[in-house]
Amino acid sequence: MKKVLSFFVLLVSVLSAFSQTLTQTFTGRDGNNDYCQLERVLIINLSKDWQETIYWPDTVMTMHVGTGIEDYAKEGAFALSQNNPNPFSGSTEASLNVAENGEVNVEISDVNGRLIAKAMNALQAGLHKYRVQIADAGIYFMTARQNAQSSTIKMVNNGHGNVNLVEYVGMGNTKQTPVQTKGSSNNAFSIGDQMEYVGYALINGEEVESQHVQLAANGSENITLQFAEVPAQLPTVNTRPVTLMTQTSVIAGGEVLADGGAPVTARGVCWSTTQNPTIANSHTTDSAGLGEYTSTMTGLTNDVTYYARAYATNIAGTAYGNEIEFTKINEGVSSKTVADVVFLPDGIDCGNGCAYQSYVVFTDFQPTATIQSANDILFARIKLEHSSIGDLYINLTCPNGQSAKILNKYGYGTPSTGCASSIPLPWGWAPTAAMNSSTADFGVAGPSDNSADKCDELTNPMGTTWNYCWSSNTTQGYQYAYGSGFVYEYGNIHNNRVDSTNVGDMTQVYRPDGSFESLIGCPMNGAWGIEVIDGWGGDNGWITEWELAFDPSQLIFQNIDGQPCSSADTVTDVDDNKHNTVRNGDKCKVKKNLKVDKR
Numbered sequence: 001m002k003k004v005l006s007f008f009v010l011l012v013s014v015l016s017a018f019s020q021t022l023t024q025t026f027t028g029r030d031g032n033n034d035y036c037q038l039e040r041v042l043i044i045n046l047s048k049d050w051q052e053t054i055y056w057p058d059t060v061m062t063m064h065v066g067t068g069i070e071d072y073a074k075e076g077a078f079a080l081s082q083n084n085p086n087p088f089s090g091s092t093e094a095s096l097n098v099a100e101n102g103e104v105n106v107e108i109s110d111v112n113g114r115l116i117a118k119a120m121n122a123l124q125a126g127l128h129k130y131r132v133q134i135a136d137a138g139i140y141f142m143t144a145r146q147n148a149q150s151s152t153i154k155m156v157n158n159g160h161g162n163v164n165l166v167e168y169v170g171m172g173n174t175k176q177t178p179v180q181t182k183g184s185s186n187n188a189f190s191i192g193d194q195m196e197y198v199g200y201a202l203i204n205g206e207e208v209e210s211q212h213v214q215l216a217a218n219g220s221e222n223i224t225l226q227f228a229e230v231p232a233q234l235p236t237v238n239t240r241p242v243t244l245m246t247q248t249s250v251i252a253g254g255e256v257l258a259d260g261g262a263p264v265t266a267r268g269v270c271w272s273t274t275q276n277p278t279i280a281n282s283h284t285t286d287s288a289g290l291g292e293y294t295s296t297m298t299g300l301t302n303d304v305t306y307y308a309r310a311y312a313t314n315i316a317g318t319a320y321g322n323e324i325e326f327t328k329i330n331e332g333v334s335s336k337t338v339a340d341v342v343f344l345p346d347g348i349d350c351g352n353g354c355a356y357q358s359y360v361v362f363t364d365f366q367p368t369a370t371i372q373s374a375n376d377i378l379f380a381r382i383k384l385e386h387s388s389i390g391d392l393y394i395n396l397t398c399p400n401g402q403s404a405k406i407l408n409k410y411g412y413g414t415p416s417t418g419c420a421s422s423i424p425l426p427w428g429w430a431p432t433a434a435m436n437s438s439t440a441d442f443g444v445a446g447p448s449d450n451s452a453d454k455c456d457e458l459t460n461p462m463g464t465t466w467n468y469c470w471s472s473n474t475t476q477g478y479q480y481a482y483g484s485g486f487v488y489e490y491g492n493i494h495n496n497r498v499d500s501t502n503v504g505d506m507t508q509v510y511r512p513d514g515s516f517e518s519l520i521g522c523p524m525n526g527a528w529g530i531e532v533i534d535g536w537g538g539d540n541g542w543i544t545e546w547e548l549a550f551d552p553s554q555l556i557f558q559n560i561d562g563q564p565c566s567s568a569d570t571v572t573d574v575d576d577n578k579h580n581t582v583r584n585g586d587k588c589k590v591k592k593n594l595k596v597d598k599r
Contacts, residue, residue: 025222028201028210031229036201038225044196046214050187078149080142083132089159090135095172096128096144096151105145106130108166110138116164129169133161142166193217199225203261232262235312239269239321240292250328253286253294254310254321262314264288269295270320271308279311279318300328334552335378336360337545343457344386344534344541347418350455354419356532360548365524371398374472374516378549379509380406381470382530385443385463386541392442393423393533396548398519399526399572405514406470409535420535442468442541449540462542470512524550526572 028038044051083094098104101124108117119130134140134157143152195217199210210225236258244251256264270283277283284295300306306328310321342356371377380396390410397403409423444464453459530546572578 024197024217024220026197026199026225027222028199028225028227030201030203030227036203036227038199038201039207040200041225042198042200044198045187045189045193046196047190047193048188052187078144078146078151080144080151080153082153083142083155087156087158090157090161091131091133092155092157093129093131093169094142094153094155096130098123098125098128098146099149100125100146102146104128106166106168107143107145108132108134108164109141109143111140116140117166119166119168121168124171127172129172131165131167131169133163133165135161135164189217191218197223197225199227201227203227206261232314232316233260234316234319235260235264235314237267237310237312237319237321239308239310239324240294241324242326243294245326245328250297250300250306250326251294252297252308252310252324252326253292254312255292256290256312259290259312260314260316260319262316264290264312264314266313267293267311269297269308269310271297271306273304273306275307275323276320277307277309277323278320279313283311302328304328334364335547335549336362337547339545340543341462342543343460343462344384344532344543345419346449346451346454346460346540347391347420347534347537348454349419354422354533354535356543357529358546359527359529361527362525362550365550367525369524371516371519371522371524373520376524376551377472377516377519378551379469379471379473379547380512380530381467381547381549382406382532382543383465383467383545384532384541384543385445385465386534387441387445387449387463387539388536389442391534391536391539392541393531393535395531396516396519397529397531398522399528400522402519402522404512404516404518406512408513409533418535418537419533423533423535442466445539446542454537454540460540462544465542465544469509471509472511472516474509474511 026038026041028036030036040053040055042051042053077097078099079097081095081097083092085092096104096106102122104121104123106119106121107115109115116134117132121128130142132142132155134155137157137159140155140157141152142155143150193216195215197213200207201210202208208227210227213223213225215221215223235256238255238257240253240255242250242252252269254267254269256267265288266285267288268284268286270277270279270281272281282297282299284297286293286295295310297306297308304327305325307323307325309323311318313319338358338360340358342358344356348354382394386392389407392407393409394406395403396406409420443466446461446463449460528548530548532543534541
């Protein structure tokens with residue numbers, strides 16, 4: 001229900017022997033017969049050919065029979081001046097002219113006649129001031145009485161005061177000042193004059209004129225100013241551009257600028273591979289009402305051009321914004337894989353160092369994105385074959401040098417020769433019978449090991465490599481009672497040779513020896529490296545590829561061919577070498593291949 005506001009027009013006829021008061025009350029109603037606020041009322045005297053307009057909130061018109069209306073009450077009259085300010089916000093002041101000494105009662109009442117505040121004072125003749133505070137917004141009347149005399153003004157409170165209170169402030173200028181009557185007219189008026197009234201109100205955002213009412217002003221009237229029904233218009237909506245593109249979604253949105261005079265019940269974005277999409281095509285629903293909103297479009301195919309429009313629906317129908325065009329590309333990459341066949345000698349340096357090292361460069365994340373949780377790293381996957389997992393040290397390094405131990409080599413003593421000395425101490429847990437070289441393997445070992453020439457790849461052929469994944473999102477593995485790491489027993493490694501190729505359900509993923517929590521604070525963009533060392537002689541191994549996967553929520557969308565990637569114009573590897581990046585089509589790459597020689 002709309003707010004009910006009425007204009008009160010006080011028509012006063014001063015006759016030779018007595019005064020007569022005529023009150024015209026105007027109420028606006030819209031096409032649905034609901035109350036609506038009247039912004040102004042045009043009053044036309046058809047008999048004497050004049051017109052006046054009264055505006056909210058000055059809604060009192062005083063007219064006298066005769067040739068005109070005085071602008072001011074007579075000096076010495078008992079009268080309240082209009083409060084100032086009016087409308088007011090919680091607090092206002094008014095002046096009272098008192099004609100003779102005596103007791104004066106001042107009351108404040110609401111439109112229903114309910115008394116909310118009063119004051120009683122013995123006053124001398126002269127000008128006096130009162131301060132008024134009103135707690136709730138609304139229309140109120142202030143009335144002053146002395147003996148048989150009274151005076152009333154109407155006040156409009158738009159704010160909230162602390163209390164309902166009228167208090168005497170004191171005398172003002174001792175000279176009595178004529179009190180101006182609000183809405184006074186100098187036009188002639190007589191009882192029985194033929195009058196015409198026209199109201200104006202804002203309906204559906206537009207000023208609308210009411211039906212004209214004509215009548216003879218012979219007495220008080222309650223006049224309804226009826227407005228014809230104005231149908232709601234379609235909303236006005238604007239489509240916002242694409243702001244984010246990930247592997248699985250595209251984010252755009254819209255803004256409802258105007259509701260068309262009726263509530264917006266649904267809004268969102270619709271899209272299609274053909275122009276001018278509607279809600280009959282794929283679309284989102286993103287709450288209701290006015291203002292900006294974002295929409296996430298899913299189920300899109302890479303390398304396909306789409307057209308999208310924001311929409312908004314009200315009772316009048318559905319309106320659409322401007323059309324945007326975009327191509328879904330596989331821009332955001334939250335995981336990267338390196339395919340690299342590497343021979344792992346039996347615990348010795350064959351001239352290339354003890355460590356297998358490889359790096360992947362990420363540039364697709366928000367420029368300031370960092371690892372906030374161990375779970376931000378979804379998994380690290382290595383495809384390898386080695387006949388004893390107890391020999392291996394595997395370490396993951398981030399762009400700023402922080403690292404996490406995936407596997408920390410079993411504690412077979414502390415030899416200082418060969419590649420064992422390249423593995424940082426302390427080593428991992430002590431071995432058990434279920435974890436020795438004959439029962440705890442990665443993949444399926446090769447057909448033979450040439451112990452006489454451990455550096456000869458041909459005489460130490462590759463067996464069958466399997467995928468093994470590590471993640472802090474799982475607790476798989478068996479915690480050793482005397483150590484802090486997770487171990488892999490006969491039943492779940494050697495015998496079953498669990499392949500972790502499919503990691504979606506995390507059922508074939510192991511917890512790393514060192515939690516990925518040590519990587520919190522690492523920048524997501526930059527060069528991430530893997531390091532693998534065979535720290536013990538007696539068997540060999542092979543690595544064929546590795547992969548690192550992140551939570552994709554921080555991915556960004558960029559497409560500036562030939563320019564440095566805005567997320568990282570350079571990346572730095574663990575040797576502090578800087579590498580320039582460049583945008584190439586839908587990829588972001590380093591200009592030259594990485595060449596890292598950390599030993």
